[in-house]
Amino acid sequence: METDSPPHQRPKRTPKKSGSKWEQQRRARRFTRLAVVAVGISAIAVSSLVLAGMVGLGPKPLNTSLHQHPILQIYVEGQTFQNGPLYPLPANIGIDPSMWKDHTMDQYAEMGTMSPIHTHDSSGEIHLEMSSWHPCTLGDFFSVWGQPFDRDGVLSYRGTTTLTVDGQPSEAFRGLVLQHGQQIVIRVFPS
Numbered sequence: 001m002e003t004d005s006p007p008h009q010r011p012k013r014t015p016k017k018s019g020s021k022w023e024q025q026r027r028a029r030r031f032t033r034l035a036v037v038a039v040g041i042s043a044i045a046v047s048s049l050v051l052a053g054m055v056g057l058g059p060k061p062l063n064t065s066l067h068q069h070p071i072l073q074i075y076v077e078g079q080t081f082q083n084g085p086l087y088p089l090p091a092n093i094g095i096d097p098s099m100w101k102d103h104t105m106d107q108y109a110e111m112g113t114m115s116p117i118h119t120h121d122s123s124g125e126i127h128l129e130m131s132s133w134h135p136c137t138l139g140d141f142f143s144v145w146g147q148p149f150d151r152d153g154v155l156s157y158r159g160t161t162t163l164t165v166d167g168q169p170s171e172a173f174r175g176l177v178l179q180h181g182q183q184i185v186i187r188v189f190p191s
Contacts (some may be wrong), residue, residue, distance in 0.1 A: 066116075066130040068180035072141070073124050075187045076157050087155070093145045094118030102148025108134045115144045117178075128178060137175025138163075138184065149186070150174060159191040 002162040009026040081087055093099045094115030094188055108130040109116045128136050142149040151173055153161055163170045164185045170176060176184070 057127070066128055066133050066136075068128040068178065070126050070178045070180065070182035070184055071124050072126055072138075072184045072186070074154055074157075075185065077187060077189045079157075079190075086123045089119060089124045091119055091121045093141075095120075099145055102143040105134070105136070105140055105144060108132055117144050119142050126178065128180075136178045137174060138172070138176040138178060142174070143173070153190075154186050154188050157188045157190045160189045162187045 004035070008117075043126075067121050072089060074084045074089065077085055077086050079085055090099060095118050100115055100118075103115075105116050106112075110129050110131045114129075116128065116134075118127050118129075119125065120127060126141055130136075139149065142154075147155050149155075151161055152158055161173075163173055163176070164187075165172075165176065166183050
């Protein structure tokens, strides 16, 4: 075997035993090449997923930006409902088409099947579930529901109306920005 010949002209060695040092080195080099290729493919796959997420091609994760739950209670003084003057807030506001009147907030929705401001039951809990953050107000909730609310009344009840938030009087009314855990009470004294 000639040692000064170029590599492409050198005769190939054939291993004498499968456990020989030359065979072990060849396997190690092959394993290293495969590992480098696998790492490269993984890096390309991860980069593609990150890029797809950045340009909005990937699936939308749930609960991305805003998921809050204020509580709303409406009391109509002089009226009797199942719980006295406490008006039962309907389930499925912003989900049932008959109680989803305003769609201006839809651009912030996580799912197209419901408004980003909605109820699931009659507990008074309002769900704010948005794909991108946007301040939600009490007025937005009433607009989605399609019901009137201002200083002169709520729903079909007109008269002196008060608003308290966490036990404190508020003059914000429709402009009240909703936040997680707020205890919001509207009282109307029909005239």
